[in-house]
Amino acid sequence: MDFNINNFLESFIYGMKYFPNTLRLVFIPLSVGLVLGTVAALIRVYKVPVLCKILAIVITVYQGVPIIVALMIYNLIFMMKYNDLAAFLHLKGTIADVDQIWIGIFALSLTAICSVSEAIRGALLSIDKGQDEAGYSVGLTKIQTIYRIVLPQMIPVAIPMLTNHVVGLIKASSVVMAIGIIEIVAGATIPSSRTYSFFEGYVAAALIYWIFTVMIEYLAKILRKHTGRFRRNLYD
Amino acid sequence: MGKLFEWSRFFENIPKILPYLTVTFSIVFYATFFGVLLAVFIVLIQIKKVRVLYQISKVYISFMRGTPMLVQLMLIYYGLPAIIDPLLGTSINRDWSAVVFAYVTFILNQGAFLSVIFYSAVTSIPYGQTEAGLSVGLTHYQTFIRIILPQMIRVALPPFGSDLVGLFQGSSLVFLIGVTDIMGRAKTIGSATKHVLEAYVFDVIIYIIISLAVRLLFWYLNKRLDYTNGRKTGGKEGIPWIST
Amino acid sequence: MKRKKYVVAVSMLTILSVAALAGCGKKEAASESKVKKIVVGTGNSYEPYCYLDDKGNLAGYEYEVLKAVDDLLPQYEFEYKTSDFANVLISLDAGKIDLAAHQYEWNKERDEKYLFGKEPYTTYVTYITVAENHPDIKSLDDLQGKKVKSSAGSNTSYILETYNKDHKDNPIKIEYVNNSTDEETITGLLNGVWDATVMTKRDADKLNKNYGKTALKVTGDPVQTSSTYFVFSKKDTELQGAVDGALKQLKKDGKLKQLSIDVIGGDYTESE
Numbered sequence: 024m025d026f027n028i029n030n031f032l033e034s035f036i037y038g039m040k041y042f043p044n045t046l047r048l049v050f051i052p053l054s055v056g057l058v059l060g061t062v063a064a065l066i067r068v069y070k071v072p073v074l075c076k077i078l079a080i081v082i083t084v085y086q087g088v089p090i091i092v093a094l095m096i097y098n099l100i101f102m103m104k105y106n107d108l109a110a111f112l113h114l115k116g117t118i119a120d121v122d123q124i125w126i127g128i129f130a131l132s133l134t135a136i137c138s139v140s141e142a143i144r145g146a147l148l149s150i151d152k153g154q155d156e157a158g159y160s161v162g163l164t165k166i167q168t169i170y171r172i173v174l175p176q177m178i179p180v181a182i183p184m185l186t187n188h189v190v191g192l193i194k195a196s197s198v199v200m201a202i203g204i205i206e207i208v209a210g211a212t213i214p215s216s217r218t219y220s221f222f223e224g225y226v227a228a229a230l231i232y233w234i235f236t237v238m239i240e241y242l243a244k245i246l247r248k249h250t251g252r253f254r255r256n257l258y259d
Numbered sequence: 260m261g262k263l264f265e266w267s268r269f270f271e272n273i274p275k276i277l278p279y280l281t282v283t284f285s286i287v288f289y290a291t292f293f294g295v296l297l298a299v300f301i302v303l304i305q306i307k308k309v310r311v312l313y314q315i316s317k318v319y320i321s322f323m324r325g326t327p328m329l330v331q332l333m334l335i336y337y338g339l340p341a342i343i344d345p346l347l348g349t350s351i352n353r354d355w356s357a358v359v360f361a362y363v364t365f366i367l368n369q370g371a372f373l374s375v376i377f378y379s380a381v382t383s384i385p386y387g388q389t390e391a392g393l394s395v396g397l398t399h400y401q402t403f404i405r406i407i408l409p410q411m412i413r414v415a416l417p418p419f420g421s422d423l424v425g426l427f428q429g430s431s432l433v434f435l436i437g438v439t440d441i442m443g444r445a446k447t448i449g450s451a452t453k454h455v456l457e458a459y460v461f462d463v464i465i466y467i468i469i470s471l472a473v474r475l476l477f478w479y480l481n482k483r484l485d486y487t488n489g490r491k492t493g494g495k496e497g498i499p500w501i502s503t
Numbered sequence: 504m505k506r507k508k509y510v511v512a513v514s515m516l517t518i519l520s521v522a523a524l525a526g527c528g529k530k531e532a533a534s535e536s537k538v539k540k541i542v543v544g545t546g547n548s549y550e551p552y553c554y555l556d557d558k559g560n561l562a563g564y565e566y567e568v569l570k571a572v573d574d575l576l577p578q579y580e581f582e583y584k585t586s587d588f589a590n591v592l593i594s595l596d597a598g599k600i601d602l603a604a605h606q607y608e609w610n611k612e613r614d615e616k617y618l619f620g621k622e623p624y625t626t627y628v629t630y631i632t633v634a635e636n637h638p639d640i641k642s643l644d645d646l647q648g649k650k651v652k653s654s655a656g657s658n659t660s661y662i663l664e665t666y667n668k669d670h671k672d673n674p675i676k677i678e679y680v681n682n683s684t685d686e687e688t689i690t691g692l693l694n695g696v697w698d699a700t701v702m703t704k705r706d707a708d709k710l711n712k713n714y715g716k717t718a719l720k721v722t723g724d725p726v727q728t729s730s731t732y733f734v735f736s737k738k739d740t741e742l743q744g745a746v747d748g749a750l751k752q753l754k755k756d757g758k759l760k761q762l763s764i765d766v767i768g769g770d771y772t773e774s775e
Contacts, residue, residue, distance in 0.1 A: 086421070087470025089428035092442070092459050095687075099456060102690045123696070138421075145417050149383060183379040184418060187324070187372075191425075194327040202687075203652070203680035208330060212589075213679065216655040217664055219616050221593045225333040229326040236325030275557060337597045352598055353542065357586070435682075437547070437586030439559060446682065447555035450548035453713040455684040 030220035034211040034227035041210030042231065044124060048196040048206060051128050053189060056135025063136065064143035065169065082137045091198045094130045098202045101126050127199035131192060138188040146181035147173065179251030186243040190236050197232075207231050269457040272448055276461055282358065282440040286430040289362040291423065294369025301374035306381065316374075323371030328364075328429050335364040336436045361433040365426070372422055380415035381407065413484050420477035424470040431462075441465060538580045541742065543569055544600030547585040548682065551709075551766055552606050561585055564766040565604040568624055568750075571758055575749040579742070587682055589656045592617070595736055602742065603734040608658040608727070618737050622750040623730030624759060625771050629659065630721035632707050633699045634692045640699055641723040647673040649698035652691065654681050659701040662727060685710055693718055701726050705767065 063082065067075045105121065108114075150173055158168030200209035208228040215224035301320065304312045323331070339360065340352030351359075384407050392402030434443030445462050449455025545553040545565050556562040561583050573581040584600055595603045595617060608627050609619055633640050640646060643666050653660045660677060667674040678697060680687070689710055691697050704721050711717050735743045753759040759772050 083471065083474060084467055086424060087428075087467035088463050089431055089442070089466055091428075091431060092463050092466070095459055096456070096463075099686065099690060102687070102694050102696050106694055141417070141421060145414075148417075149414060180383055183375070187375065187418075190324050194325075197327040197329055200679075201682060203678045203683075205679065208327065209655075209679055212655050216589075216657070216660045216679070217612055219592050219596065219613065219656065221589065221656070222333070222337050222597070225330050225337075229322075229330045229334060232327060232330065233322055233325040237321055240321065240325075275559070279559070337593060337599075340599075341597070357584070435587055436590060437584055439547070439555065439585075443547070444555075444559065446684065447547050447559070449684040449686070450550050451554050451556065453550075453685050453710075455686055 026226075027218075027220050027223055030214065030218050031223040031227055033214045033218075034220070034224040035230065037213050038207045038211030038224075038227050038231045041205050041207055042235075044204065044210075045193070045196050045206045045235075047124060048127050048131055048199060048204075049189070049193050052131035052135040053139075053192060055132040056139035056188075056192075059136045060139030061143050063140040064147060067140070067144055068147045069165070069169075078140075082140060085133065086137050086141070090130060090134050090195050091201060093133070094127065094198060094202060097130055098123075098126055123202060124199070124204050126202060127196070127204050131196060131199075134195060135188070135192055138191065139185065142184040142188050143177070143181055145184060146177040149180050150176050175250070179247050182243055182247040182250065186240055189239060189243075193232065193236055193239070197228075264456050264460070265454075266457075268452070268454055269461060272445075272458045272461055275448060276441050276444050276458060276465075279439060279441045279444045280465065282433075282438060283427065283430050286358075286361055286365055286433065286440070287423070287426050290365035290369040290426055290430075293366040294373050297366065297370025298373035298377055301370060302377045302381065305374070305378055320371045320374060323368050324375065328368065329432050329435065331368060332361065332364050332432055332436055335367070336360045339363065357437045358433070360436060361430075361438050365430065368429075369422075369426060373419070376415050376418045376422060377411075379418075380411040383414050384410050409484065413481065416477055416481050416484070420473055423473050423477075427469050427473070428466060537578070539578060541579045541581050541602060542600045543581050543583050543602045543604060544591045544594045545569075545583060545585055545604045546588050546591060548587065548684075549605065551768075553585070553604070555585070564625070564762065565606070567762050567766055568753070568759065569602075569604060571753055571762065572746055572749040575752055576745050579745065588654065589681055592656060592734070595734060598736070601736065601739060602746070606731045607734050608729040608731055610658055610661050612661060613658075613734070616737075618735040618739060618743055620733040620735065620743055620747050620750070622747040622754075623732055624750055625731045625763065625767075626773065627703060627727075627729045627731045628725045629662075629701050629703055629727050629729075630707070630725055631699050631723055632692070632702050632719050632721050634695075635718060635720055637698065637722075643675070643726065646675045646699055648676065650676045650678050650696070652678050652680055652683070652688065652697040652700040654683070655679050658727070658729075662701070685713065689714055689718055705769065705771065 063078050067078055069075075154172050154176065155168055158172045159165075163171065196206055197208045199206060205213070208225070211228040211231070212221055212224035215221040301316050303309075304316050336357065340350075340355075344350055344352055388406050388410070389399075389402055392406045393399070397405065430440060431442035433440055434446060439447065441462050445455060445458035448458045545561070547553065547555055547561075549563075551563050553561065553563045553565045566583070569581055569583075573579065581602075584594070586594065588605060591600070591603050591605050592613075594600045603617075606625065606627060607613070607619075613619070631640060631643070631646065640649075643663075647670060651663060653663060660679070663675050663677050667677070688700065692700065702721075707719050707721050710719055733743075733746055735746075750759070753762075754772065760770050763770050763772050
């Protein structure tokens with residue numbers, strides 16, 4: 024098998040062209056996940072009645088569903104029911120006017136909420152219960168304790184796992200190609216379908232993803248150093 | 260257009276899909292077993308900061324974490340023989356069946372991911388613990404085994420469990436290189452019968468059951484290992500596998 | 504240094520286990536030296552050409568034809584490897600397979616990279632296919648600016664991309680959907696996710712039949728009138744010659760025609 028550098032470069036350029044799509048597929052779900060996931064984690068760790076049980080069940084069950092199957096099912100339902108829904112809501116336009124990327128964003132957002140909440144919950148649990156008691160003993164309210172004592176300690180612990188999940192999200196975004204949304208992998212293999220140089224296409228896609236995630240990890244590392252500067256840890 | 264979902268088709272699919280669960284399990288087994296070994300090896304390199312190997316491990320992890328599984332599968336499936344065969348004079352390109360390439364890919368991938376989890380768990384234990392161990396006269400080795408490791412395992416367990424659940428799901432991609440697992444079977448049923456939704460739904464149920472089982476297992480392990488005075492979650496236990 | 508030993512032990516164990524794994528994958532060595540093993544690559548989700556049956560075994564027209572070819576060629580023994588469409592030709596490229604069978608139409612770019620058989624074994628006439636309520640589309644020109652479903656590596660993509668090269672001002676929007684199921688295809692076309700796709704009339708009929716109702720129709724003149732061939736790697740002219748010879752034989756004694764009628768449901772070996 025020969026590696027054709029020209030095909031590789033063409034694939035690389037095509038992949039980069041669709042990079043903004045991947046950005047949308049990652050950062051919109053991530054923002055949704057950070058907000059709702061943190062709320063969900065706090066609800067579960069601080070055992071808000073009823074809600075914590077419901078969330079525990081929903082998140083646990085949903086985490087068992089592979090994103091690819093979830094996506095396929097949402098896509099089928101969306102294709103069949105959108106026109107009815109649009110008519111019901113008196114929206115103008117039909118499914119043909121809707122960018123399919125939103126189905127991908129929807130599916131990835133649900134995944135992000137679950138994974139982010141798990142990461143944050145893990146970090147919250149790593150903080151000694153004594154910290155809560157200490158906060159309570161100096162007269163802080165529960166919210167103040169969380170905000171001033173627990174969260175700042177939790178962040179450096181949560182960052183590696185969160186980074187894991189962000190990177191996971193970046194990669195998971197590639198499955199949306201299955202429903203015809205063009206992101207990095209699908210983009211990089213567009214020229215391949217003409218030249219049959221798929222291997223070069225995959226290498227190009229791998230490279231783009233790699234550069235992207237290395238940047239993300241670098242940022243996360245700086246962030247972790249910054250937020251964890253008061254923790255003593257000689258392994259770092 | 261026919262009905263999208265029919266229970267009769269759903270039940271017909273069950274005996275067709277179930278046998279392929281062994282493929283999914285074998286991938287997960289190999290990936291976890293050898294992945295843990297690889298991960299421990301990597302973490303040792305990183306903590307000891309072994310020269311050259313340390314840098315290589317960094318690049319390796321970053322690549323494995325930074326690129327989609329789908330792409331890794333393709334690169335290993337097509338690229339590995341292109342490197343190894345001329346080098347060692349073997350012909351794994353044709354001798355290895357697709358599923359072996361799948362094993363290799365998942366082992367390499369899991370090794371990287373688990374090493375991050377383990378490393379993060381080790382470093383989550385404050386160095387004061389080590390100092391405490393040393394100060395009472397334990398050796399470095401004893402301190403690690405008796406003080407750090409038990410705490411570390413407890414920290415690593417939840418992400419390890421999630422990782423395992425993710426691994427089960429990720430294994431569905433092997434279909435693309437021609438290995439038929441439960442997802443692959445669902446798709447092929449879809450193309451043979453024109454109805455794929457029932458098969459997908461059955462897969463979803465299998466994956467949910469597996470993930471609940473894995474969680475139950477990890478909840479149990481977590482409970483067994485709970486000899487720290489760490490953050491307790493209140494007196495009453497909820498539904499066991501959904502530990503809050 | 505205890506720790507060093509430990510590191511070494513773990514690494515040895517890892518290497519050993521990988522080696523053991525390698526062993527598992529190895530099939531028994533070729534026992535008969537005279538019969539050459541030929542690995543055939545085909546798809547796993549294109550019914551009725553190549554798909555997996557109830558028991559998960561390869562079935563379909565491609566398989567039946569190749570089995571008949573194999574019977575005529577004592578010097579070769581065929582072994583089958585299935586994967587999804589886009590991966591079959593890459594496998595050929597990578598030397599994992601010797602023969603690719605997936606209703607391959609001839610086109611210039613494929614021809615530059617691979618060796619095509621000379622004997623066609625099915626006709627392949629593709630049409631623009633639209634939902635019933637889409638009367639305005641008759642030709643590729645009507646598709647300018649519209650969304651057309653295709654898949655990576657297909658001849659349809661090649662045709663559409665070639666068309667787009669000459670119509671840069673208002674190109675056809677090609678939507679690459681790989682591994683799509685028939686359910687997705689039909690739902691998407693009916694609800695307007697895509698305006699059209701390109702397929703053979705027999706595939707459109709098959710979709711309609713399976714959904715119990717006429718939902719799709721082929722329209723206008725054929726986009727391309729072509730035949731399908733087996734594809735080989737450039738150096739394998741000997742294998743190509745042998746397979747072509749066997750195909751000729753199968754055509755002469757009417758066996759190919761019979762297979763087409765039995766498996767596809769009509770004689771598609773000469774013309775439509």
